[in-house]
Amino acid sequence: MSENHDIAIIGGGIMGCAAALRLASGGMAPIVLDRGDLGQGASGVNAGTLSLQIKRVRLMPYALKGHEEWARMGDAVGFRRTGGYTLAFTEREAELLTERQTLKAEAGAPIEFVTNNQVLSAEPNLTRRVLAASYCHEDGYANSSLTGQYYRGRLREASVPYRERCAVTSITRDTQGFVLHTGGPPIKARRILLAAGAWLKPVAAMLGVDLPVNARINTVSVTERMPPLFATVIGHATGLLTMKQKGNGTILIGGGWQGRGTPQEGRGEVIADSLIPNLSLAQFALPKLGQARVLRSWTGFEANVPDFYPLAGELPGVPDAFVLGCVRGGYTIGPYIGRLMGDFILGHSPEMPLFNPGRDFEKDAT
Amino acid sequence: MIRLVPDHSARIQRSEKVPFTFDGVALMGCADENLAAALMQAGVLHLRNAPGDGAPRGAFCMMGLCQECVVFVDGQSVESCRLTVSPGLAVKSRR
Numbered sequence: 081m082s083e084n085h086d087i088a089i090i091g092g093g094i095m096g097c098a099a100a101l102r103l104a105s106g107g108m109a110p111i112v113l114d115r116g117d118l119g120q121g122a123s124g125v126n127a128g129t130l131s132l133q134i135k136r137v138r139l140m141p142y143a144l145k146g147h148e149e150w151a152r153m154g155d156a157v158g159f160r161r162t163g164g165y166t167l168a169f170t171e172r173e174a175e176l177l178t179e180r181q182t183l184k185a186e187a188g189a190p191i192e193f194v195t196n197n198q199v200l201s202a203e204p205n206l207t208r209r210v211l212a213a214s215y216c217h218e219d220g221y222a223n224s225s226l227t228g229q230y231y232r233g234r235l236r237e238a239s240v241p242y243r244e245r246c247a248v249t250s251i252t253r254d255t256q257g258f259v260l261h262t263g264g265p266p267i268k269a270r271r272i273l274l275a276a277g278a279w280l281k282p283v284a285a286m287l288g289v290d291l292p293v294n295a296r297i298n299t300v301s302v303t304e305r306m307p308p309l310f311a312t313v314i315g316h317a318t319g320l321l322t323m324k325q326k327g328n329g330t331i332l333i334g335g336g337w338q339g340r341g342t343p344q345e346g347r348g349e350v351i352a353d354s355l356i357p358n359l360s361l362a363q364f365a366l367p368k369l370g371q372a373r374v375l376r377s378w379t380g381f382e383a384n385v386p387d388f389y390p391l392a393g394e395l396p397g398v399p400d401a402f403v404l405g406c407v408r409g410g411y412t413i414g415p416y417i418g419r420l421m422g423d424f425i426l427g428h429s430p431e432m433p434l435f436n437p438g439r440d441f442e443k444d445a446t
Numbered sequence: 447m448i449r450l451v452p453d454h455s456a457r458i459q460r461s462e463k464v465p466f467t468f469d470g471v472a473l474m475g476c477a478d479e480n481l482a483a484a485l486m487q488a489g490v491l492h493l494r495n496a497p498g499d500g501a502p503r504g505a506f507c508m509m510g511l512c513q514e515c516v517v518f519v520d521g522q523s524v525e526s527c528r529l530t531v532s533p534g535l536a537v538k539s540r541r
Binding site: 304305306307328329370371372373 | 495497498500513518521523540
C-alpha cells in the first residue's frame, strides 16, 4: 500500500504533535513519525517546570501563550499552577535577580519582588538565608512523563496517523514531494516538517541542509516521597535550580546542570561533578532536602542554535520543507509554537512571528 | 537468585545482648542481628509515617525493596532490614 500524506512530521515530541494537531484541524492530512515513542525525548524527560521567571525576554509573549495551553491541557498532563519563587542568597545574586526579573516583568510576565518574610511565611521550610526574591503567580509545573500518552490520545482523537519506533533513514524526492525511507514501506508526503529536537542536525543533513544545532545535556533528579515541604516552584537567581514537590511527595530537582553524551550516542549520562553542586544548591534552598534520598537522576537533550532563539519556519533551500525546534523553554512554549507552525504551513499568518531558520545566527546573537 | 540481604545468620551472637537506642529509648538486641527483626523483637513495629497521609508504616518486605522500614542512622536514611544491630547503634525513626 502506498501512503500519501499532505505532510510528514519527523519527531513526535510536543512541537511535532502540536503542529500535527493544528494542521489536521486546518484540513491537512499529516503523519507523525518518531524514531522512539511519542514524547520520550526532551518533551518527556525534562523537569516539567512552567516558569515565566526563567524564560527569555523576547520569548515571553510565547511563554504566556504556552501557559494558557498547558492550563487547557490540565489534569491530563498533570498541570498545576502553584506560583513560583526565585531566590537570591548573595548581593551579586540579588542584583542579577533584580536585573533579570525586571526585564521579564516589563516583557509582560506578572512577576513581583517580595520580601524575605513573605517568602518564609509562604514557604516556612525554605532557608532563612534568602536575601531577595521574586514571585510569579502564573508559575507551576506539569508532568513531562505524561507528554507521550497525552499526545498519543490527542492524535488518535483527531485521526492523525503516527508511527512509533519508525526511524527515517533517508529522504529522497519524487514529483509529488518527499519519500521517507524507514524500516518499512516508504512514506510519501507533499511536505515535510522536521521537529526532531536534539536530532535535528542529522535529520536536516538528510536533505543536505546543515543546521548549527547543538545539544545541552540537562540533568534532572527525583527524590523519594517526602511529607509536604513546599507548595510552589522554587528557582534560583542564576537559573541553576528548579525544584518542585509533586502531589505524591517526590521532589523533582533540575536547573540545567550538564551531564555527558551526545544525542547520536543515545541517552546521556549523569556526572557526579555536575549533580553534586545541583543537589547542594537545592539543599541550601531547602535544608530538609537533606533527609531525602535521591531515587534517580537522568539527563535530557535540549537543542539550541548559537543565538538560542527558535528555529521555526521554512528549511533554507528546500521547498516545502519546514523546521521547528531549538526553543529555549521549549516545554512551556512547545504547544503554542507548534500551533503557530501549523498555521504557517497552512498558509495562514500566525498570530505571532516565527523565527526564520535561515537567519545569520552569529549576527542575531543578542 | 540475587540476595539483597547477605546471609550471615551464622554470625548472629544469640548468647550476647547488646544495647542500642530507638528514638532515644534504650533497647537490647543480639549483635549482628537484622535491625528490623531486632526492633520487632523489642516490640517496635511503627518505624515511619507514610509521607502522604501520615499513616503508620513498618517493616514489610524485609529484603530492601519496599522502603517501609526506613530509619535514620548517622543522619542517613537507610532500610533497617539491611542493617544489623551493633553495640550503641543510635536509630532515629522517620515518624
